[in-house]
Amino acid sequence: MPAKTKNPKKVKTPNTVKSRTTQSAPTRSALRTGAKTRVLSSKVVFKGKVFSVFRDDVIEPSGVENVREVIRHNGSVVILAVDESRNPADPDIILEKQYRHAAGQFLLELPAGRVEPGEATLAAAKREMIEETGYRAKRWTLLTKYFASPGFLGEWMQIYLARDIRDGEAQPEADEQIEVVRMPLSEALALVSANKIHDGKTLIGLMLYDRLRREKRL
Structure with a gap:
């Protein structure tokens, strides 16, 4: 009888090593240390009444050089005014309706406005609320x-x-045509859920206020 041959041992092939993409050292270092952008040059390409546009040549925290076009603005305040005297469980919110040319439509919004140079933000909020709503x-x-x-x-x-x-009596600027709208918080939130409020600051303000109330943090 022919001699029995042993089954050859299976040779294990090494697993394929998958290459991993890693971030470059400058990026990791920048994230870890909070490094800032270095501005090589900055040029005003437009200066308007409300904002200016700059063209900046920068080296960003990752070490990459880029050209960034940036709108500079002095900042804005938003006022979420509530009246809890009628129904503390569902307070009234003061909103306003006005036409926004950039959006091409009327928007329902919280009162807001820009901070003047050198003006404290709280002072700006008080001023804007009086001007726009009274x-x-x-x-x-x-x-x-x-x-x-x-x-x-x-x-x-x-x-x-x-x-x-x-x-009180509103004191709007000459170019402001504002309709003050007063409604319960529940109704305003229903408009948010129905996708009928399209202004970002108003969405943030209403939803944050509602959550803080429900968590009893106000």
Whole structure:
């Protein structure tokens, strides 16, 4: 009988090593240390009444050189004025309706306006609320601040909660045509859910206020 041959041992082939893309050292270092952009040159390409546009040649924290076109703005304040006297469980919110040329439509918004050079943000919020709605408030709380669109716009927006309000006469600027709208919070939130409020600051303000109330943090 022929001699039995042993089954050859299976040779294990090494697993394929997958290459991993890693970030370059400058990027990791920049994220870790909070390095900032280095501006090589900056040129004003447009200067208007409300904002200016700059063309900046920069070296960013990653070490990459880029050209960035940036809108510079002095910042804005947003006022979420509430009246809890009628129904504390569902307070009234002061909104306004006005035509926005850039959007091409009428928008329902929280009152807001720009901060003048050298003006404190709380003072700006009080001024804007009187100018646009006529309302005044005894209690003010800063709810949050955020960049409106940081990809190209260097504008801080700060949302103030105004309580214990009383009405008065509005003092709008000559180019402002504003309709003041008063509605319960529940109705305003229903408009948010129905995708009928399209203004970012108003969405942020209403939803943040509602959450803070439900969490009893106000």
